[in-house]
Amino acid sequence: MEYTAPISRRADQVFTPALHFYYPFSIVRGEGTYVITDDGKRLLDFSSGLAVLNIGHNHPQVVDAARRQMERLIHTGGVYLNETTVTAAEMLLSIMPEGLECLFFSNSGAEAVDGALKLARFVTGRQGIVSCTGAFHGRTFGALSVTTSSAAYRARYHPLLPSIYQMPYPYCFRCPFRRTPVSCGQHCLSELETIFRHRIPPEEIAAVLIEPILGEGGYSPAPVPFLKKLRSLCNRHGILLIFDEVQSGMGRTGQWFSCEHAGVSPDIMTVAKGIASGFPLSAVVAGRNIMEQWPPGAHGTTFGGNHVSCAASIATIKVIREEGLLEKARVQGQEVLERLRRLESTHRLVGQVRGYGFMIGVEFVTEEGEPNGDACQKVINACLQKGLILIGCGRERHVIRFIPPLTVSREELESALEILEEAIRGMS
Numbered sequence: 391m392e393y394t395a396p397i398s399r400r401a402d403q404v405f406t407p408a409l410h411f412y413y414p415f416s417i418v419r420g421e422g423t424y425v426i427t428d429d430g431k432r433l434l435d436f437s438s439g440l441a442v443l444n445i446g447h448n449h450p451q452v453v454d455a456a457r458r459q460m461e462r463l464i465h466t467g468g469v470y471l472n473e474t475t476v477t478a479a480e481m482l483l484s485i486m487p488e489g490l491e492c493l494f495f496s497n498s499g500a501e502a503v504d505g506a507l508k509l510a511r512f513v514t515g516r517q518g519i520v521s522c523t524g525a526f527h528g529r530t531f532g533a534l535s536v537t538t539s540s541a542a543y544r545a546r547y548h549p550l551l552p553s554i555y556q557m558p559y560p561y562c563f564r565c566p567f568r569r570t571p572v573s574c575g576q577h578c579l580s581e582l583e584t585i586f587r588h589r590i591p592p593e594e595i596a597a598v599l600i601e602p603i604l605g606e607g608g609y610s611p612a613p614v615p616f617l618k619k620l621r622s623l624c625n626r627h628g629i630l631l632i633f634d635e636v637q638s639g640m641g642r643t644g645q646w647f648s649c650e651h652a653g654v655s656p657d658i659m660t661v662a663k664g665i666a667s668g669f670p671l672s673a674v675v676a677g678r679n680i681m682e683q684w685p686p687g688a689h690g691t692t693f694g695g696n697h698v699s700c701a702a703s704i705a706t707i708k709v710i711r712e713e714g715l716l717e718k719a720r721v722q723g724q725e726v727l728e729r730l731r732r733l734e735s736t737h738r739l740v741g742q743v744r745g746y747g748f749m750i751g752v753e754f755v756t757e758e759g760e761p762n763g764d765a766c767q768k769v770i771n772a773c774l775q776k777g778l779i780l781i782g783c784g785r786e787r788h789v790i791r792f793i794p795p796l797t798v799s800r801e802e803l804e805s806a807l808e809i810l811e812e813a814i815r816g817m818s
């Protein structure tokens with residue numbers, strides 16, 4: 391076996407091309423906001439492992455908790471109970487919005503979404519599911535069936551799950567109805583009513599699934615009035631409202647969950663990514679009245695609720711509480727937002743800067759206002775040259791995700807902002 395070839399060549403030999411890496415180089419260590427490459431470069435990591443490392447790489451309390459758990463017990467599957475997993479569930483439920491009282495642990499975001507869809511169908515006895523155009527919910531067959539952020543993810547996999555309907559996501563900067571916030575009136579919701587009138591009656595819809603902040607699809611928050619009206623519409627028709635907080639949850643927006651900015655609680659929530667600082671863990675969370683209708687055997691898992699992941703999750707929640715990271719993300723995130731927003735008027739390529747806390751999107755546009763993936767990629771490349779790692783999102787990869795760990799220091803934040811602003815100015 392040849393282990394001396396460059397790592398990218400070795401990777402090409404062993405991985406399917408379907409496995410995509412944003413950057414072609416290899417990382418050997420992670421330290422807080424930094425990663426260290428195999429040739430010794432120290433890079434500021436504002437990708438946070440795809441919005442997972444909300445308290446940075448290898449937080450000492452997470453490492454310590456995981457190590458101690460590993461020395462005691464790694465896995466029991468569904469064979470026995472274990473206190474760490476019960477405590478992790480209690481901790482997670484203690485930070486949930488109102489009415490979410492029981493959970494099911496799984497491993498990934500897509501698995502949680504699949505679980506939520508199964509739960510909604512099981513409990514309501516209805517088949518229809520409504521999701522949003524442009525949304526990303528994962529890659530398993532269930533999650534993919536409700537994912538429409540890119541046709542490339544769905545190509546050649548049809549037929550997907552039946553009885554899935556799409557309503558437009560309220561992506562206001564690119565309003566699908568060319569309305570403005572003043573003339574809007576939450577028109578996207580009338581499209582939902584059109585689905586009810588023409589395609590499937592509301593009595594046959596189990597759930598509406600939505601990301602309160604569109605993630606992969608472009609880092610665009612749904613307006614508060616929209617989420618409130620959607621909640622009432624679901625109540626009126628006995629439809630379960632599912633919020634996918636896989637990317638927007640666990641403190642990233644300055645609240646534990648982004649729906650708290652709107653003061654709207656779902657019936658079912660999916661959580662993953664930041665839940666255990668990089669250890670695989672996810673959860674489907676719902677009210678007791680819903681969960682108690684899901685009998686033994688209706689859903690299951692071998693690895694979900696792994697004890698090491700659960701120990702890491704407990705430590706993660708403690709760190710966010712003890713270090714006051716929600717407040718920090720709210721305050722410093724707002725400062726970053728205001729500063730980057732100045733670019734909207736001073737730089738023609740910056741169409742809009744938006745978000746909450748440390749979940750900020752910078753959207754790039756062409757002269758005609760179309761998505762400008764090319765400019766976005768050039769800015770990302772220029773930032774990399776200066777030692778800052780950023781990643782894009784959006785249909786045309788035309789939005790930069792500005793997602794540092796919530797533990798980022800003032801100096802790191804300042805240095806990242808200077809690099810980003812300089813890269814954007816360099817585009818004129």
Ligand SMILES: Cc1ncc(COP(=O)(O)O)c(C=O)c1O
Binds near residue numbers: 526529605606634637
């Ligand atoms: C909102 C949302 N839901 C679900 C997923 C899927 O998560 P995973 O990749 O862990 O399956 C993602 C991943 O980016 C996501 O952003």
